Amino acid sequence: MYSEVYSVTLAGLDACIVKVETDAGDGLPSFEMSGCLAAQVTEARERVRVAVKNSGIILRPQKIMVNISPADIRKAGNGFDLPVAAGILAADGIIKTDMLESSVIIGELSLDGSVNAVRGIINCVAKAAQMGFKRCIVPLCNICEGEHIEGIEVLGVDSLKQLIGYFNGESELIDAIDAKKSREHDVIHMKNETCPDFADITGQITAKRASLIAAAGHHNICYMGIPGTGKTMMAKRISTIMLPLNESEKMELTRIYSAAGKLEGRSIIEERPVRCPNYNTTKAVMLGGGVVLSPGEITLADKGILFLDEFNEFASAVIDSLRTPLEEHIIRIVRGSKEYIYPADFMLVAAMNPCRCGYYPDRNRCSCTEHDIKRYMSRVSKPIWDRIDICTHMGMIDARDILYESDADKSSDFYTTANMKKCVKTAYDIQKERFSNENIEFNSQMNEKHVKKYCRLGQAEKRIMETAFERLNLTVRGYHKVLKTARTIADIEGEECINAGHLSEAFSYRNPL
Template structure:
């Protein structure tokens, strides 16, 4: 009805959900047929329904709770601003999960159209209660023992999986190499296309899956590679075996890779950081507003973030000045960047430029994007 610009009549109990479209089309939520007839005859007009909101569940954890880890915080901010995929590597207790839990607090709330997209998936999955919707972006954190059907969707009665439930939000995969390799490789298609097709003998179902992947891992199985007193006897071979569970093509689809070192006692004694989540979220919101306006001017208003730009559109929105292009060309040869890696570096650099308020992508922004671009986490 929204796409055709038609008015919509729905049952009264569905009014709270349908009301999110009231700014675009006329919505009538009738508690009974008699009330609907009276409304259409003009005898008793039904009031427009009010959007139903689910409980927001309290405040998000604040970024100021994380002491140290300034490089990782910068990576989190860039990831949030451009919807880029991020992998954090570090020993146990370094704060990877703390950082991931604070990412949702940096993201802007869902707009009404996105709310409806997310709610339709939740409804199909049987997770929508009483038509109450939320403007919070999804944050899904499945266990590493999750099956293929649980993560990507399927089952005897095909249902959306975790990647679809994370649509327009965050999919956090902790202990990334502990997931089954075939399950991880199944993420490659949706990371590129933003959707997943589940095939069954009776039918095929395609679900949206435009999620932001945030992953965390130890540098090796024991988690203490490089610390002589703690690392296991198999080091450094254990690290190669551990990283070998993640395929190269999956690594190639991750935009930012950052090391999260162990927190020292000196870091713990430092006062709380002055910059909280609200201040970082304001910069993220400003950068995302720039991106939305740019896509609208380019005739692609359905796109919201730099991570979605491809091909000629990416060239149009991310012009490189000569020093930036020269640096990227040299890095491509030295680091053996694939075409996919090249484009992902440009997208990240475009986001850094947006955070800096620069219309043109310059050399320092390409340099920062390259600094976060690795085929695998550095070991030892």
């Protein structure tokens, strides 16, 4: 007998509806599967066979053929166990087929017949709703991911036996909306409960100012200085002054984390992510991909911060792999003849020492030669430096600044997280109005056309730019980076036009040493 069951497979962050066709009939007892399947899918044969037996159902000896179409799409992942089992049971007449045509089924089976979690559920449910299916049956532990998708009934199942009872009209499944009502916590918090404050950092007024500018315009920033000056503390606090996510950004991030299997049973991401990969991270982990396509660190930092501590200790190939994502804000991964696109709209925050010993330019403690320093700095290539808008230097804190209330402490009273967040909000409102008819949000996202339109200079400012362009050997990209940074500084100060002071400050952030 023949049956059809619908399921979904992930292709990057996108999903594709597939048809699980099953034929069970006379012949030499066997269980074959076809349809361009990955190893995880073909292994479903034994899992399904044992799960069906342990659910109290004895299948007669027969020839079972399962085909998952279309055959030109590679099927990977662990979500095909449940639809394959449903297809076999439908072909044997054990479950009724009335509702199969309007249902999408996703889930992994344990040997005891229980249903395990599957990644990418929110992407799959959204695709099922788009294709007009009435219901989507997912693992019960994933049901919270479906509550934000409208136009489709999302049901949770925790065992194969329960699925059989549902299709035969003998039991009901839990609806996503009902599950939401019974759950006390429905958000994922990606930051600690105690929010760190910029006021915790002693001194470092220049670096705090640079952090404010970076957050206001979404500029890439690098903190450079000797060990123990607060570079890492500063970097990890930038996310606290960034604006909250809007609903569209929340859904995009949730789709990414669902596809990566990192939602941890929660329904939606509420806060901007901060990803902190170790310096021994590989290029594959950073960019994503793998045998089973999965988002990398860059994509997981989408709409948030990618913090690279000990920046130039990363492998050169890993650092250089950031070039295209920093420009295009996407990652392209090619598998066979297909191209998969992951979002990568992140803000790069880096921290590093100026030399291997870390104490340059203090020659009383630094014994590195000029050659050693240049070689150490060259681990970060010129094209990457060109893509970093702001580089700020952090000097040693005096003991008196720590022990006693100094003038530096008094002048830094403004640089608290609360005050800085207000400034960021003011600058963002200006950018929002400015770019209301453009397809961008922040000054850092301006292209050449936008720069010409929104970063006009007076004659005096043009002369400054001309002199500095030649003196600093700027590239065209570096020239535009200076103007974008100056535009953000002007926005923070509420100025309509970029003046010489804004340009001078922007230029001061261009020199890594």
